[in-house]
Amino acid sequence: MTRDVGIIISAQKVEHYEIAAYGGLVQLAHTMGLEDVAGILHETLEEEKQADVLLTEIAEHNINWEAEHEEM
Ligand SMILES: [Fe+2]
Numbered sequence: 001m002t003r004d005v006g007i008i009i010s011a012q013k014v015e016h017y018e019i020a021a022y023g024g025l026v027q028l029a030h031t032m033g034l035e036d037v038a039g040i041l042h043e044t045l046e047e048e049k050q051a052d053v054l055l056t057e058i059a060e061h062n063i064n065w066e067a068e069h070e071e072m
Pocket residue numbers: 014015018048051
């Protein structure tokens with residue numbers, strides 16, 4: 001379980017990187033007047049946010065607690 005905590009944290013690092021990247025790209029697309037592209041990128045941005053929320057839920061409602069009670 002302790003390893004799973006580390007895996008989830010690593011996955012969340014990736015999601016946060018993706019959120020930053022897609023957030024910047026959405027703004028760039030708006031600036032360039034590419035509203036169709038901005039819309040597609042925004043959809044992807046929202047998917048990345050949902051993945052982060054799901055990972056947080058898994059950690060808070062399950063894995064972190066189990067790891068805390070794991071025998072060493
Ligand atoms: Fe992702």
